Amino acid sequence: MTKTVELRFLFGDQLNIQHSWFADVNTACLYVMAEMPSELAYVRHHHQKISAFFAAMRAFSADLKAAGHRVLYLDLNQCDGKNTLVEVLHPIIEQYQPESLLFQEVDEFRLQQHIERIQAKAKLNVGIVESEHYFLPKQxxxxxxxxxxxxxxxxxxxxxxxxxxxxxxxxxxxxxxxxxxxxxxxxxxxxxxxxxxEPLVFENDVNDIADLLETHKVKTIGAAKSKIDWPVNREQSLRLLHWFCQYxxxxxxxxxxxxxxxxxxxxxxxxxxxxxxxxxxxxxxxxxxxxxxxxxxxxxxxxxxxxxxxxxxxxxxxxxxxxxxxxxMPGYKQSNFLASDRKLPDFFWNANVDMHCLRSALQHALERSYSHHIERLMVIGNYCLLAGIDPDQVDEWYLGVYADAIEWVQLPNTRGMSQFADGGLLATKPYVASGAYMNRMSDHCRSCTFNVKKAAGEGACPLNSLYWYFLETHRERFAKNPRMTMSYKNWDAKSSENQSDILETAQQYLSSLQ
CATH class of the missing domain: 1.25.40.80 (Serine Threonine Protein Phosphatase 5, Tetratricopeptide repeat)
Structure with missing residues (x-):
């Protein structure tokens, strides 16, 4: 049996075949990959997100083996009952008795904490190497x-x-x-x-993964599919890149x-x-x-x-x-500059909402584990910001529902750019908009039950009253922001009676969400 000198652990977002680790085959190295239950439990994920990650991990493992590397791949069955990274690694270390355990730099703070705990307690050398992925090295x-x-x-x-x-x-x-x-x-x-x-999709078969998730009673959100659209290997990813450039x-x-x-x-x-x-x-x-x-x-x-x-x-x-x-981090994850505290509405889990723009964006998310960036920011995010939804709940939904959501990229985009919960560390102003923006950048308003031209009263577009309510509620914070001066001038130009009607409409709408 080949002696294992070094264990090299790979997380599901470390599928970088161009990493220097893989330049040469070293039979004294054992690569370990695992479908860990803990990665399915820190947030409730979209079914297609889990399927995409597991499918990509399995394909990467197969590619490494085909190239001659030694790989130990543990599926969800083999990881059953092992709820932490330590519990996954302990029996492997006991069996192979390596001299060292190596990780690539992780992209999430919680995973870094896991590794630091292992470093503090492990009886073997635990090292971390650069991810070799980004333009800027982490240091x-x-x-x-x-x-x-x-x-x-x-x-x-x-x-x-x-x-x-x-x-x-x-x-x-x-x-x-x-x-x-x-x-x-x-x-x-x-x-x-x-x-x-017409978009290029791949229809990757994930029936076996779906069966595994059902067997282990993994709680998911969104539509489950036996075939998913996402590229799950490098060849498909390169095809999508060239298709995008072409079309x-x-x-x-x-x-x-x-x-x-x-x-x-x-x-x-x-x-x-x-x-x-x-x-x-x-x-x-x-x-x-x-x-x-x-x-x-x-x-x-x-x-x-x-x-x-x-x-x-x-x-x-x-x-x-x-x-x-x-x-x-880690303080960024707790920031709530606007003290938003409303519960995320139930329709975020079923898209059963009358607003056409919001319904469309939510349907895309729930049906495909994807919405394009303007739907994420200026439809779903704008709505949550105007409605004062608790950013913890907004974060959890975004992180769980989108296949591409990993905390390092999701959190600043959601809590910072979308919800302004960081108080302006990332953005110079809140990205809020009324129905006028939606009408200018889309055709959703033509098919909507609400009247985009109305700000108050029955049938008024909720975005309109919520927009002015947001400005008035947070006037002390934003009135002097040079990028918002014109909005406040427009608000102040309205009659007091009109303002009262608009604010009352917004309050009635917000009350209905509770």
């Missing part, structure tokens, strides 16, 4: 971020563009502009609807904030849907950006505005939220 985040201090994403993004020489020309930004927001973010016109590309990148920036209910592809539109592959590390952000840039160089139908909007999401926003997360 360098402190050069860009300070605990408890606001950092503007735009300046961070520009610094990374310069440092990694991405879309730079003669020391300045290519095209002589750092971003092209003013050229992007258009509404989908009626003539644009037929051109929305969606030419219009990505233009329609990245658009919504429609008039297409069977309303859930996908021009979004890349690469987040699951990126967050599991089946793809690296560097290669994703390089492929997109090469497509831009090779194809004249892709203009710089479309490309830059995509690069900013990967190089700018993704790296930015990681910095916010690690710099401010």
């Amino acid at each position: 360098e985040l402190s050069k860009y971020f300070s605990p408890g201090k606001h950092k503007k994403m735009e300046f961070f993004y520009r610094a990374l563009r310069k440092r990694f020489d991405i879309l730079m020309c003669d020391g300045g930004p290519e095209g002589e502009r750092w971003n092209f927001d003013s050229d992007n973010r258009k509404k989908l016109a009626k003539k644009d609807i037929p051109d929305i590309p 969606c990148l030419p219009n990505f920036g233009r329609f990245q904030d658009a919504m429609t209910g008039q297409s069977e592809h309303s859930w996908s539109l021009y979004h890349s849907r690469l987040s699951f592959s990126l967050n599991c590390k089946l793809l690296s952000p560097d290669e994703v950006i390089k492929v997109a840039i090469q497509q831009y160089r090779d194809r004249e139908e892709i203009d710089l505005a479309q490309l830059e909007g995509f690069v900013r999401q990967i190089l700018g926003w993704r790296e930015f939220v990681r910095g916010i997360y690690w710099t401010n």
Whole structure:
């Protein structure tokens, strides 16, 4: 029997075949992967999210074995009764008697705590190596971020563009502009609807995983499917990347904030849907950006505005939220700047709500374990913020329902960007909007039972009264914010009678949620 000198443990989001660990086959190393019950219990997950992770883990394990690596893979049956990482590892260490146990850097604070506990008690050497995935090594985040201090994403993004020489020309930004927001973010016109590309999905069979979840009575949310859309291996992930560049990148920036209910592809539109592959590390952000840039160089139908909007999401926003997360944890997870405390409405679990925009976004989440970013921020997130929903409950829902949700990326996006619960560490203003925004960026209002033009009284769009109620409730906090001055001027221009009607409508609506 081959002596095992080193155990190397891999979590389900560490499927990076490009990691230096795998450059050479070392038979003295044993890779360990496990479908741990604890990973299914810290939050209630969407059925398709669990299926996607387990399917990706199994495929990665098979690829490692095919390459000649020694792998011990424990499925949920084999992990039954082992509720912690220590309980999973203890019998393996007893059996193989390794000299050392190695981990790659983890992306979640709770997992880091698990490893630290193991380091404190283990009788063998326990080490941690770099994840080799992000542009910024973890130890360098402190050069860009300070605990408890606001950092503007735009300046961070520009610094990374310069440092990694991405879309730079003669020391300045290519095209002589750092971003092209003013050229992007258009509404989908009626003539644009037929051109929305049919999304590439993979229909990966997960029947065996579904049976396993049923056997172990794992509590899940959302629709269970025997075949899931998500790419679960590197080959499929690369296919999706190239498909996105071929069919969606030419219009990505233009329609990245658009919504429609008039297409069977309303859930996908021009979004890349690469987040699951990126967050599991089946793809690296560097290669994703390089492929997109090469497509831009090779194809004249892709203009710089479309490309830059995509690069900013990967190089700018993704790296930015990681910095916010690690710099401010663990306190960040408890932040509740607005003291929001309402219960998450029951319709978040069944999409049984009359508002057309909200119903559509919730249906996408529950049926597919996915909503595109503008549905997450400006529909679901906007609603929760306006309604004053407890950010703990909002976080739990987002973290559980989306297949690509891992806490390091979910928490800053939800608690910071979406709910402003961090008091402005991440964003410069609350991302709140009335029905006018929804009507401007989507066609949902045409099919809605509510009147988007009304702010008070029966049939008024709830977003309208809730928007003004939010401003009035938090006036002391936001009235002097330069980005909100115009909103307060518009509110103050209304008659006192109109204001009272609007506030009463909002209060009646909020009372009905209880």
